[in-house]
Amino acid sequence: MQTQMIQQSKTYYPQPIQKVVENMQVMSAQRQQQVVEYIELLCFYDGIGLVNEEKAEQKKPKKRHAGTAKGKAIFADDFDEPLEDFKEYM
Numbered sequence: 468m469q470t471q472m473i474q475q476s477k478t479y480y481p482q483p484i485q486k487v488v489e490n491m492q493v494m495s496a497q498r499q500q501q502v503v504e505y506i507e508l509l510c511f512y513d514g515i516g517l518v519n520e521e522k523a524e525q526k527k528p529k530k531r532h533a534g535t536a537k538g539k540a541i542f543a544d545d546f547d548e549p550l551e552d553f554k555e556y557m
Contacts, residue, residue, distance in 0.1 A: 491499050549557060 491502060
């Protein structure tokens with residue numbers, strides 16, 4: 468199965484990807500998995516999407532909304548004032 472995929476990739480993908488596929492042939496299975504995960508991560512960062520659809524749902528970032536933490540942090544009135552410990556340095 469893997470040999471068939473490699474043969475298909477050699478005819479379908481451009482030169483740089485062919486080199487990656489050829490180099491993966493001599494790697495251990497663990498290293499091959501790491502390469503696949505790294506490529507998926509790069510695709511995710513570029514907004515292309517992931518190759519493995521199962522992982523796509525796991526890695527989808529939650530939608531953030533502005534102001535959701537409003538009122539959760541309380542600052543003292545003298546927050547911007549110099550600290551007593553640092554007065555000798557000022």
